[in-house]
Amino acid sequence: xxxxxxxxxxxxxxxxxxxxxxxxxxxxxxxxxxxxxxxxxxxxxxxxxxxxxxxxxxxxxxxxxxxxxxxxxxxxxxxxxxxxxxxxxxxxxx
Numbered sequence: 001x002x003x004x005x006x007x008x009x010x011x012x013x014x015x016x017x018x019x020x021x022x023x024x025x026x027x028x029x030x031x032x033x034x035x036x037x038x039x040x041x042x043x044x045x046x047x048x049x050x051x052x053x054x055x056x057x058x059x060x061x062x063x064x065x066x067x068x069x070x071x072x073x074x075x076x077x078x079x080x081x082x083x084x085x086x087x088x089x090x091x092x093x094x
Contacts, residue, residue, distance in 0.1 A: 001025070005065070005090045006057050010034050017078050019047075023092055024068075024082035035083075040064045047076040053083070055090070065089040 001023050003010040013029035038052040040063075048069055055062040068083045069076060085092055 001092060001094055003085050003090050003092050005034070005055050005062060006060055008034055008057050010055065010066075010085070010090065011083065017082055019076070019079055019084075022084040022087075024079045024084045027081045027083070030083060035066065038064050042067070044076075046073060047079070048072045062089045 001014070001016045002012045003025060008031070010031055011025040011029045013025050016023040016025050018024070034055050034057050035053045036056050038054050040052040042050045042052070044050060048071060050067040050069055052064040053066040055065045066083050066085045068081055069079055070081060072080050
C-alpha cells in the first residue's frame with residue numbers, strides 16, 4: 001500500500017493493518033519529512049484517543065489529515081502507533 005499527497009509519498013508498506021476500512025501504516029514506513037504533530041485529538045469508543053498529524057510540503061498544509069493511537073485499547077492494540085489517513089485528503093492505493 002502507498003499513501004500519497006501532492007505527489008509526495010507519505011508512507012509505503014506491504015504490512016498495513018486494516019481496521020474499519022482504513023489502512024494503518026507501521027511507523028517505520030512513514031516519510032517523516034511530511035508529518036507535523038497536531039494538537040487535535042479525537043476519541044473512538046472502542047479504539048481510544050487518536051492523535052493527529054498535519055501534512056506539510058512546499059508551503060502546503062493538510063491539517064489533521066492523518067491519525068494514530070499511541071495508547072489504544074486492548075481491542076485495538078495491533079494498530080498502536082500505526083498511522084491512517086483521511087482518504088478525502090490523501091490517496092491510499094495498492
